[in-house]
Amino acid sequence: MTGREAADRRRALVCVAPTVLALGALTVYPGVWVLWLSLQHRIPIFDVSRFAGFENYAFLAVDSRFWSAAHTTAVFTLGSVALEVVLGVAAALAIHTQRRGRRLALSLLLLAWAMPAVVAAKLFEWLYHPAAGLINVALGRHAINWLGDPLVALPAVIFADVWRTMPFVAILCYARLLAIPADVYEAAQVDGAGRLATLTRITLPLLGRILLLATLFRTLDALRAFDIMFVLTGGGPAGTTETLTVYAYRALFQTLQLGFGSAVSVVVFLLVMAVAWAYLRLLRAGAVAA
Amino acid sequence: MIVALRRAASLSGLLVGLLALGGCAASQEGGPVTLVFKYARILGNADPLPALLRQFEAAHPGVRVKGEALPWASDDQHQFYIINLEGRSPGFDVMMLDCIWVPEFARAGWLLDLTTSLQPDELAPYFPSAVAAATYGGRVWALPWNFNVGLLYYRADLLAKYGLRPPETFEELVEQVRRIRAGERDPALDGYVWQGKQYEGLVVNVLEAFWANGARILGDDGAIFPEPARAADALRFLRGLIASGVSPAWTTAADEELSRRAFGDGHAIFLRNWPYAMDLFEGKDSAVRGKVAFAPLPGRARGERGVGSTGGAHLGISRRSRHPDHALALARHLTSEAAQRAIALGAALSPTRQSLYRDPEVMREHPAMPRLQALALAGRPRPVTPYYLLLSATVQPEFSAALVGIKPPERAIAEAGTRLGYFLEAVR
Numbered sequence: 001m002t003g004r005e006a007a008d009r010r011r012a013l014v015c016v017a018p019t020v021l022a023l024g025a026l027t028v029y030p031g032v033w034v035l036w037l038s039l040q041h042r043i044p045i046f047d048v049s050r051f052a053g054f055e056n057y058a059f060l061a062v063d064s065r066f067w068s069a070a071h072t073t074a075v076f077t078l079g080s081v082a083l084e085v086v087l088g089v090a091a092a093l094a095i096h097t098q099r100r101g102r103r104l105a106l107s108l109l110l111l112a113w114a115m116p117a118v119v120a121a122k123l124f125e126w127l128y129h130p131a132a133g134l135i136n137v138a139l140g141r142h143a144i145n146w147l148g149d150p151l152v153a154l155p156a157v158i159f160a161d162v163w164r165t166m167p168f169v170a171i172l173c174y175a176r177l178l179a180i181p182a183d184v185y186e187a188a189q190v191d192g193a194g195r196l197a198t199l200t201r202i203t204l205p206l207l208g209r210i211l212l213l214a215t216l217f218r219t220l221d222a223l224r225a226f227d228i229m230f231v232l233t234g235g236g237p238a239g240t241t242e243t244l245t246v247y248a249y250r251a252l253f254q255t256l257q258l259g260f261g262s263a264v265s266v267v268v269f270l271l272v273m274a275v276a277w278a279y280l281r282l283l284r285a286g287a288v289a290a
Numbered sequence: 291m292i293v294a295l296r297r298a299a300s301l302s303g304l305l306v307g308l309l310a311l312g313g314c315a316a317s318q319e320g321g322p323v324t325l326v327f328k329y330a331r332i333l334g335n336a337d338p339l340p341a342l343l344r345q346f347e348a349a350h351p352g353v354r355v356k357g358e359a360l361p362w363a364s365d366d367q368h369q370f371y372i373i374n375l376e377g378r379s380p381g382f383d384v385m386m387l388d389c390i391w392v393p394e395f396a397r398a399g400w401l402l403d404l405t406t407s408l409q410p411d412e413l414a415p416y417f418p419s420a421v422a423a424a425t426y427g428g429r430v431w432a433l434p435w436n437f438n439v440g441l442l443y444y445r446a447d448l449l450a451k452y453g454l455r456p457p458e459t460f461e462e463l464v465e466q467v468r469r470i471r472a473g474e475r476d477p478a479l480d481g482y483v484w485q486g487k488q489y490e491g492l493v494v495n496v497l498e499a500f501w502a503n504g505a506r507i508l509g510d511d512g513a514i515f516p517e518p519a520r521a522a523d524a525l526r527f528l529r530g531l532i533a534s535g536v537s538p539a540w541t542t543a544a545d546e547e548l549s550r551r552a553f554g555d556g557h558a559i560f561l562r563n564w565p566y567a568m569d570l571f572e573g574k575d576s577a578v579r580g581k582v583a584f585a586p587l588p589g590r591a592r593g594e595r596g597v598g599s600t601g602g603a604h605l606g607i608s609r610r611s612r613h614p615d616h617a618l619a620l621a622r623h624l625t626s627e628a629a630q631r632a633i634a635l636g637a638a639l640s641p642t643r644q645s646l647y648r649d650p651e652v653m654r655e656h657p658a659m660p661r662l663q664a665l666a667l668a669g670r671p672r673p674v675t676p677y678y679l680l681l682s683a684t685v686q687p688e689f690s691a692a693l694v695g696i697k698p699p700e701r702a703i704a705e706a707g708t709r710l711g712y713f714l715e716a717v718r
Binding site (some may be wrong): 045234 | 340365369376397398476488489541542543565677679680683684687693694695696697705711712716717
């Protein structure tokens with residue numbers, strides 16, 4: 001019996017080994033390396049490489065550009081995720097109640113979701129063009145400097161992101177709606193529940209877990225958002241659309257400050273981990289309650 | 291982010307590998323020599339480069355030249371170079387370099403030192419400031435290829451109509467804009483357009499405003515913003531141009547082309563731009579043909595005289611080129627008087643060789659060349675330092691914040707100075 005157990009354990013180890021090795025090589029090793037880099041002044045093209053301790057982090061603590069990027073990241077994440085959830089649920093409900101053309105509506109939604117972020121950003125770059133853009137041509141004399149005005153640029157970027165990723169939330173919710181048995185609604189109708197009561201008492205609570213999951217995915221994506229603002233504004237005007245990942249990119253790839261840039265990346269990593277952990281706790285608490 | 295980094299790292303590894311493979315395939319034993327020349331597409335009526343490359347091949351049997359285009363934007367070109375050059379196997383021999391990169395690339399050890407290969411007087415025909423920009427640590431690292439200097443374009447017809455002469459100070463310019471716009475009553479006519487988008491062009495425009503106001507980014511001793519009050523004052527003046535409507539609100543999103551088009555469509559009285567724009571204004575279907583002239587950039591009242599920033603492209607040779615002699619021959623061919631004449635005639639780029647500014651053939655095509663030479667000689671280079679890109683990327687968002695009015699100029703200068711100080715501390 002014990003011999004068999006030992007053999008089982010060995011086989012289990014052999015089976016798990018490739019995953020552990022792959023994770024180690026692809027996640028742990030680079031992660032630790034970035035952490036190590038962040039403790040150095042390191043600019044390879046100038047042969048700068050010396051230990052800096054926590055200097056990079058200490059500088060980040062007082063760096064206005066870092067805090068501005070952190071603020072932008074927070075506003076972008078909250079704004080885009082909130083809009084995506086509200087519009088996504090609305091779109092799912094609308095399609096669910098639609099009698100004809102559901103497939104067409106779904107395909108149109110998927111089209112936006114399937115578009116690569118850079119292509120979507122380029123598309124919006126043209127829509128927002130100050131002189132030739134469709135939006136400003138339609139606005140005529142009331143044209144707005146979409147990507148050049150520091151107050152308008154971030155909302156404009158958020159809108160482009162919402163347009164592209166709202167379908168993700170909508171389709172997840174729609175799938176959940178299909179799985180709600182019709183007799184639940186019939187029972188509600190028999191009990192005399194109105195449309196609003198049905199929505200708030202039945203539909204939304206049943207969507208809860210899938211929404212939490214969708215929100216988790218979207219939040220983690222939004223926290224690491226890079227492509228949409230990089231293409232649309234490059235972080236401008238005046239750095240008002242510069243997120244932490246764009247700041248990290250500028251330091252890492254534009255000026256090759258590997259140490260400083262790594263410190264910014266480590267902060268993003270910790271932020272993403274903290275948010276993911278909080279969501280997972282929520283999900284688990286939800287699972288117990290259900 | 292970590293995931294993104296990892297992807298980028300493995301991708302660049304793959305690219306380096308592919309380039310290395312490409313390099314191996316190209317160097318067959320005893321086969322013909324292939325030189326790879328990296329350059330940015332040239333604006334203008336006709337791209338003269340293919341013909342110039344074929345000429346070189348005809349004069350050097352057994353040598354083939356492959357011209358490969360760089361990305362369009364200057365930042366992307368720089369990134370292309372640093373990734374490939376740091377990757378040890380660049381896969382190109384001769385490269386077109388923005389003059390601000392030369393000290394950086396030389397310091398990084400990527401460029402072939404040309405000092406001993408050049409004839410003693412080989413650099414004498416060039417603009418001294420172009421040669422200075424190709425020199426770092428007392429050695430020459432590149433051959434100057436084309437030259438740029440910031441100019442003030444103005445609508446000669448409009449100024450003449452109101453009996454005005456080109457402004458010598460910015461205060462005069464503002465006054466002239468008021469007078470002309472009051473007289474023209476054309477709401478679509480903007481005053482002074484320039485480059486205020488958050489990119490390298492913004493640094494150039496702000497530097498010119500600094501210089502006119504007696505301010506610098508780097509002092510001779512390496513001090514950062516040695517005249518902070520004057521620098522802040524210059525930024526406040528630029529912000530004032532936008533806030534008062536002398537410059538349109540979209541200036542904060544304008545690059546060279548956007549501002550050039552607005553002026554070229556007849557929608558502005560003054561424009562700050564490089565010499566290439568003149569050819570386009572004189573083009574057949576230009577709305578301002580025959581109505582445009584240029585002058586030195588204005589100075590400030592009670593300040594210094596205006597001076598344009600110099601710029602331009604150099605040709606450098608990769609230190610890892612397998613055919614350095616052929617590569618140098620190609621760089622010499624492309625920077626020769628004949629080649630620069632062809633480029634000046636066929637494209638809208640100004641030569642680095644001074645004799646061409648008085649060349650009858652070039653002057654027939656571009657009558658303003660002698661005046662341009664005088665302005666080019668007076669031009670001033672951006673800080674010549676290996677850390678220029680770091681410097682520029684660091685100050686850009688702060689300058690931009692001051693221009694759009696979300697940060698007081700003093701604070702923008704102070705915060706740019708702090709960050710620059712921390713970064714430069716690390717490299718020194």
